[in-house]
Amino acid sequence: MRAFFDRSEPRLVLDGEHPLWDEALAAVNRDLAATLPDQRPLRLIAYPECEDLDEVYVALSNGEAHGSPLTPVRSAVEALMAVADAAQDTVTERLWRAWPVCTVHDLGMHPRDVDGRPSWWCAGGARRGDPAHIRAAIGELDAVRRTPAPTASAASPADASGAGPQVFATSAVPLRVLPADPDEGRRRLLQLQVSARSVLGALTLH
Structure with missing residues (x-):
């Protein structure tokens, strides 16, 4: 006491x-x-x-x-x-523990008023392109943590859209899959405020 x-x-x-x-x-x-x-x-x-x-x-x-x-x-x-x-x-x-912790950066978060909406704010990562961000509104961390993990098919843009690799083989025009820009993917992920374990997050990151 x-x-x-x-x-x-x-x-x-x-x-x-x-x-x-x-x-x-x-x-x-x-x-x-x-x-x-x-x-x-x-x-x-x-x-x-x-x-x-x-x-x-x-x-x-x-x-x-x-x-x-x-x-x-x-x-x-x-x-x-x-x-x-x-x-x-x-x-x-x-x-004797940080609370609450951002599941993206493993850092303690702090309350911040964002346009009249009390939210949990994270300072972000130390690397360039990994800025501070709002993780969730206060009272809504449950929704962030319960985002479903992506399946193997969900992690692939082609599979997630319902079009498998066979689409590339049967296409009448040449198709080439371009590699994702990891820095841009992480930046977009933070903008959307979703987990990389979600379907939307996997598509955004990869």
Whole structure:
């Protein structure tokens, strides 16, 4: 449990006390379940600060928290950014691991407001042509991680379109398959924000 000297024990924040934070935490917990399925959902805990004021923290299921308390917000976007940031602090410091991690670059991501849409941002790779990118909206990492892996046929543009190698053999005009540009393929993959394990990603990369 987080140590607060000369303070009473925390209490669980009840559903409905802070609707904006409740909604935001539900989205963040979807990402936690998608990336760390063995972890129980995060929760809100409160320490009494004065007679009518509590300090609210994002905590692990066992009540352990880290970082600063949540500050009052005026919108769902502000709430989601604040809760995601606090959740990242708690998970990273209490579990001693980067979270969440970009599955493309194996780097820890950070909350970022993109035109009013709170998202997980990755700094990208160190090589040229591997820029920073938005991996997914906060609350939607499950959709990214569940992208199906391509089959052998899906990885081939000719096979994926329903036209097998026999098309080249029977064509009335000469055909030549050009090699893919790997740098351009990776750049397009990041633009589309899809995994290379998906059908669309395999076609884009190869």
